[in-house]
Amino acid sequence: MVEIINIAGTVTDSIVDGPGIRYSIFAQGCSHNCLGCHNPQTHEFGTGKDISVSQLFSDIQKNPLVRGVTFSGGDPFFQGKGFAQLAALLHTKRYEVACYTGFTWEHLVALGSPEQQELLSNLDILVDGPFLIMERNLDLLFRGSENQRIINVPASLQALAKQNGTDMNPKGFSKTPVPSPILCTEKRWVG
Numbered sequence: 671m672v673e674i675i676n677i678a679g680t681v682t683d684s685i686v687d688g689p690g691i692r693y694s695i696f697a698q699g700c701s702h703n704c705l706g707c708h709n710p711q712t713h714e715f716g717t718g719k720d721i722s723v724s725q726l727f728s729d730i731q732k733n734p735l736v737r738g739v740t741f742s743g744g745d746p747f748f749q750g751k752g753f754a755q756l757a758a759l760l761h762t763k764r765y766e767v768a769c770y771t772g773f774t775w776e777h778l779v780a781l782g783s784p785e786q787q788e789l790l791s792n793l794d795i796l797v798d799g800p801f802l803i804m805e806r807n808l809d810l811l812f813r814g815s816e817n818q819r820i821i822n823v824p825a826s827l828q829a830l831a832k833q834n835g836t837d838m839n840p841k842g843f844s845k846t847p848v849p850s851p852i853l854c855t856e857k858r859w860v861g
């Protein structure tokens with residue numbers, strides 16, 4: 671079934687939500703309540719615009735210069751099913767899919783819902799953790815505070831699967847202790 675996502679908005683040619691020209695989608699809804707959040711209007715759930723995954727997928731493909739898509743918010747992990755479906759579609763067209771979340775990698779791996787873990791397993795890049803005003807650093811590329819990490823998701827899931835003694839199946843990975851994620855080292859992401 672095609673999912674509906676409730677969004678606060680989109681930017682069709684963003685240059686601030688990751689490297690290159692990207693299509694950014696801002697999910698409506700977030701309960702992390704980070705002090706100093708720049709998008710408080712995205713906190714209330716269900717008050718944005720409903721849009722289907724297929725509509726978003728079609729809009730993204732209109733601009734041939736866009737090769738990366740960023741899910742931001744709000745927090746897309748509160749609508750894991752729809753964003754997972756969109757990420758999977760985007761990978762069929764070789765887009766790079768990045769996502770911001772106020773959850774940590776460790777939380778999503780150990781305690782995330784099946785929908786949240788499905789979204790995680792469909793990402794290339796995860797920027798994790800809440801915005802912490804005490805750790806704010808304006809010099810950071812694509813992050814707001816020092817605690818946030820730019821994570822290479824496929825490599826981290828591969829390492830997790832290895833630790834769990836399974837084949838490279840990134841799903842159903844709630845084992846503890848959760849190993850630290852493998853950080854992205856790509857210059858275009860980390861400078």
Ligand code: SF4
Nearest residue numbers: 700703704707744772
């Ligand atoms: S996770 Fe993001 S949108 Fe949610 S409160 Fe924190 S900074 Fe704001």
